[in-house]
Structures are given as structure tokens and as C-alpha cells.
Amino acid sequence: MVSYRLNGQVISLELPDATKKEMDFSRTSFFAADPGRQLPAPSEILALSSDAHQIAQPKPVIIEDLNLVVKFGPYVTAAEALNPWMIRHVFHEKVPVPEVFGWRVDGQGFGFIYMELIRGLTVSDCYSTLTDAEKQAIADQLREILDTLRQLRQDPADQFVGSITRQHLFDYVLQCQPRSGPFLSVEAFNDWFALLHQLRFEHRYEDPNRCLLPDAGDITFTHADLNRGNIILSSRSPLRITLVDFSHTKMNGALTLLIAFLTQSLMFS
Structure with a gap:
């Protein structure tokens, strides 16, 4: 049992x-529609894929x-599946995310997340056709969604910066770095972050810019990889967006929140 505020x-x-x-999340709509229905096996998904063993991130x-x-x-x-699962349980319809039906891990170590199909184009695909008013509406919805997500706080006696598990x-910008966290x-996160560029050196020095990273920031829940490809325009009239790709969603400190806010403000410029 995990406690949040x-x-x-x-x-x-x-x-x-x-x-x-x-x-399997047996109470989801996938199973409710047909009680005898089962999720396709990983082998079936691999057989349907055109690039399963060709690239590291095959198409869904x-x-x-x-x-x-x-x-x-x-x-x-599985952590990526848990993020939208938790969001739906905590925020319900306030934060639009796909319904997660379950996950699998096969013998090769491949993870499989089974989710509700959200029909629509990504903002990346349709950006050139959006009006200024639609872009502003998307930005307004994003601000409201992020403000809602960041209302979720950890128990003050049990705080950490990392994934909910x-x-x-898991940030993609850290994939080439040693696993940490x-x-x-x-403060501990900032100390580590300030040393990232020195990890390959035998002799390290005190970074003069470390003092620019504030240690007093709150730790809140956020989506740290909001880009046009992770936002689906699920309805255009009325305009409605849905967030996808939760591999980088986590409890973060002030630095990543700042990056997320900057990303939000620059995304639709």
C-alpha cells in the first residue's frame, strides 16, 4: 500500500x-465487453509486427x-503501464489517458503493454493544419492536465525522486548513462545530475554551476516527456487531447519540472 497526498x-x-x-486488469472494458476474452499472446503480437526484431523501439x-x-x-x-493505471485510479476523467488492460513479459525480455486504442492523429501529425485558436486550446488543456498531475504528492516521511515503482x-536522455536512482x-538528485558529465573521467572536480540547481523544490508527479508525438488529438470538435507514452512519468524534483514547463511553453510556439 502506497500513501500519497x-x-x-x-x-x-x-x-x-x-x-x-x-x-490482467479484469475489471477494464476489454474484459467487460466479453468475459471470455483474452489478451493476445506476445507471440501473436510479434507475428503481427512488421519491425519487431529490426529496431529497438518497434511500432505499436x-x-x-x-x-x-x-x-x-x-x-x-511494467512501470510504464502502471503510470496510466494509477492516473485513472487517482484522477479519473480529469487526466485523459488510455485505459490499460494488462501487460506481459516474454522469454526474450520484451515488455508488452495492452491499452485502449485512442483514435486520432498526434499533434505532431496534424500540427500544420491547426489554427492558432486550436493550438492555444491544446496548450490550455496541457496546462490544466499538468497542474492536476502535480497536485499528487508523496508522503512527507517517504519521499524520493524516481519512478513510481x-x-x-527511465528518462530517454539518460539511457546512455549508468542506471541511477x-x-x-x-539535493541528492541534483548532486548526481551535476556529476553526469564527469562520470567518464577518473578525476572529478566540484562543478561551479552546482549552486544553480535549487535543492528546495517540491517533489511532485509529472509527465517528463511531453512532446507533440505523445499527445493525441482524440476529438477536434470539441477539441480534446489524450496523453500517451508514460515511460518517463515519475516523481520529479524542481529541475525536471522546470524543463517540463519550458517544454510546454515552447511546444506550440
């Missing part, structure tokens, strides 16, 4: 076990008649 109130949540290789497989999309690959983890940081404070 939301708008000053304590909420408790039992997170699914991310170490399991197979998980879409199965229209099941209203299903499956994200999979060697870097796909207390694993290392979770960190027990913003």
Missing part, C-alpha cells in the same frame, strides 16, 4: 506488482476490432 488529503493505493511477467501493433493497441519492445516496462530513472531528496 492529493489536495491536502491522504489517499492510499495498492499498486499492482510490477515484477510479475503477466498481469493496432488491432482495430478489439479496440486495442499494444506497445512492446526490449525497453518497455522506486526503480532507476531513486534518490531520497532533491
